[in-house]
Amino acid sequence: MTDRYPQLTEQYAPDAVILGDGDYPRHALPLRILHNARYLCCCDGAGAAFIKQGGMPHAIVGDGDSLSPTFKQQYASLIHLINEQDDNDLTKATHHCMSCGARRIAYLGATGKRDDHTIGNISLLMRYYREFGLFPVMITDFGYFTPASGTCRFDTFCGQQVSIFNFGCTELRGDGFRWAPYAYSSLWQGTLNEALGTEVQLCGNGCFLVYRAFSPLKDNRLS
Amino acid sequence: MTDRYPQLTEQYAPDAVILGDGDYPRHALPLRILHNARYLCCCDGAGAAFIKQGGMPHAIVGDGDSLSPTFKQQYASLIHLINEQDDNDLTKATHHCMSCGARRIAYLGATGKRDDHTIGNISLLMRYYREFGLFPVMITDFGYFTPASGTCRFDTFCGQQVSIFNFGCTELRGDGFRWAPYAYSSLWQGTLNEALGTEVQLCGNGCFLVYRAFSPLKDNRLS
Numbered sequence: 001m002t003d004r005y006p007q008l009t010e011q012y013a014p015d016a017v018i019l020g021d022g023d024y025p026r027h028a029l030p031l032r033i034l035h036n037a038r039y040l041c042c043c044d045g046a047g048a049a050f051i052k053q054g055g056m057p058h059a060i061v062g063d064g065d066s067l068s069p070t071f072k073q074q075y076a077s078l079i080h081l082i083n084e085q086d087d088n089d090l091t092k093a094t095h096h097c098m099s100c101g102a103r104r105i106a107y108l109g110a111t112g113k114r115d116d117h118t119i120g121n122i123s124l125l126m127r128y129y130r131e132f133g134l135f136p137v138m139i140t141d142f143g144y145f146t147p148a149s150g151t152c153r154f155d156t157f158c159g160q161q162v163s164i165f166n167f168g169c170t171e172l173r174g175d176g177f178r179w180a181p182y183a184y185s186s187l188w189q190g191t192l193n194e195a196l197g198t199e200v201q202l203c204g205n206g207c208f209l210v211y212r213a214f215s216p217l218k219d220n221r222l223s
Numbered sequence: 224m225t226d227r228y229p230q231l232t233e234q235y236a237p238d239a240v241i242l243g244d245g246d247y248p249r250h251a252l253p254l255r256i257l258h259n260a261r262y263l264c265c266c267d268g269a270g271a272a273f274i275k276q277g278g279m280p281h282a283i284v285g286d287g288d289s290l291s292p293t294f295k296q297q298y299a300s301l302i303h304l305i306n307e308q309d310d311n312d313l314t315k316a317t318h319h320c321m322s323c324g325a326r327r328i329a330y331l332g333a334t335g336k337r338d339d340h341t342i343g344n345i346s347l348l349m350r351y352y353r354e355f356g357l358f359p360v361m362i363t364d365f366g367y368f369t370p371a372s373g374t375c376r377f378d379t380f381c382g383q384q385v386s387i388f389n390f391g392c393t394e395l396r397g398d399g400f401r402w403a404p405y406a407y408s409s410l411w412q413g414t415l416n417e418a419l420g421t422e423v424q425l426c427g428n429g430c431f432l433v434y435r436a437f438s439p440l441k442d443n444r445l446s
Binding site for chain 2: 085088111112113114115116117118119120121122123124126127140142143145161163165179186187188191192211213
């Protein structure tokens with residue numbers, strides 16, 4: 001069976017959107033997905049940021065560390081404080097959305113600021129896919145990450161920058177790329193590849209994470 | 224033998240500084256290290272950014288993709304164009320600094336913007352340490368990454384946020400942490416740890432990457 005991963009568009013309507021407390025989205029596409037969310041769960045301080053922008057989330061989940069006492073009182077009905085230490089706020093929010101029945105979850109604001117959080121959150125996507133059985137996508141101002149496994153087709157545009165991160169494949173091959181993919185042993189080895197046409201294919205005996213850039217060599221952030 | 228890794232300060236004087244074309248530094252500490260560099264090598268477009276800020280690098284290295292023809296002509300004496308495709312600009316700049324005798328190299332502006340570049344560049348640090356025999360440190364606006372191996376002591380302050388990324392250890396243990404380190408199988412597992420005092424120790428049978436945050440829960444970027 002070949003799974004197909006279409007290009008991300010404004011029409012993408014996941015079951016839930018989780019807004020992390022990293023860099024607040026500035027690119028038009030993640031902003032549109034944020035504001036169209038049928039269920040929006042914010043991680044702690046991101047809830048305050050979203051409300052400051054004039055919005056209202058369905059839930060705010062986290063340990064409450066970055067919320068003021070006044071804010072906590074005012075929005076008590078939205079706030080789910082979870083004080084366990086094994087999971088970060090992104091995973092707590094994920095559990096919350098799963099308890100509401102969500103399987104297709106878009107993660108925004110999950111990169112930027114603390115670099116160790118960025119790496120942790122990107123690798124957590126693989127956990128949500130493999131361990132939780134979700135279909136997550138992480139969207140930044142520059143592109144988006146999709147976890148996948150087995151044989152997959154990804155819609156691309158000609159010249160689209162594509163990076164592949166190997167999470168456990170001992171065999172990995174692909175078609176439609178400028179440089180032939182292989183079972184990379186380091187994360188940097190699969191970066192900076194490029195789609196030759198409107199589709200790339202990957203076939204691996206494990207999991208991998210595919211990053212498609214919105215547009216090459218351009219800072220798409222709205223000022 | 225126990226290697227000691229002191230806290231990063233304004234007095235840190237590496238053999239060379241490499242400025243990548245990610246987010247331009249805004250935190251006072253990386254900016255000070257940038258402006259005090261005894262040898263500064265910029266990756267492609269970062270050279271133009273640094274000159275725009277009023278500085279003058281010793282070298283600009285890359286494929287020249289993001290430099291205008293006028294700029295290339297004006298700064299021809301500084302520019303080393305390298306058109307091979309196996310390495311990215313950060314690695315090209317690293318080779319250049321190594322050819323000048325540098326072993327202790329600070330990387331700035333190597334994160335931010337394209338997320339796949341960020342992940343690639345962070346994992347390249349391990350390559351520079353293991354394969355090239357360098358002593359690299361990557362400094363962002365939020366903290367800094369140091370590759371290490373074997374038995375090491377890291378200076379910390381009480382409550383300092385520390386993350387540990389395992390790159391090949393099957394045994395890993397540590398002292399002085401809020402949560403006991405182990406041979407993590409996923410990148411997220413070693414994040415969000417914390418120093419209990421003024422030093423932490425790590426002992427592994429392979430390599431690991433240690434991230435020390437400048438200050439917890441705070442955006443230190445100068446506006």
